Amino acid sequence: MSDQPGQKSLKADSKGNKNEPEIDPKLLEMLVCPVTHGPLRYDREKQELISDQAGLAYPVRDGIPIMLSNEARVLSNAKVS
Secondary structure, three states, rough: OOOOOOOEEEEEEEOOOOOEEEEHOOOOHHHOOOOOOOOOOEEEOEEEEEEOOEEEEEEEEEEOOOOOHHOOOOOOOOOOO
């Protein structure tokens, strides 16, 4: 796989199996929650971008963040401010 900008890279686990595509770290720095305009954190295991302020988890599909509030999952333990 190429390391050129804009291309998704696949990370391999310890057995060499390909996992979900990684999100470009530079893209993550630019993204904010569309509801609160606050920061997001990436949950690699669940493939979600988490907005702690909004209590929402935005899905990441094939390495592409889906930043639509109607696609977001409401976090059950959310502390909405």
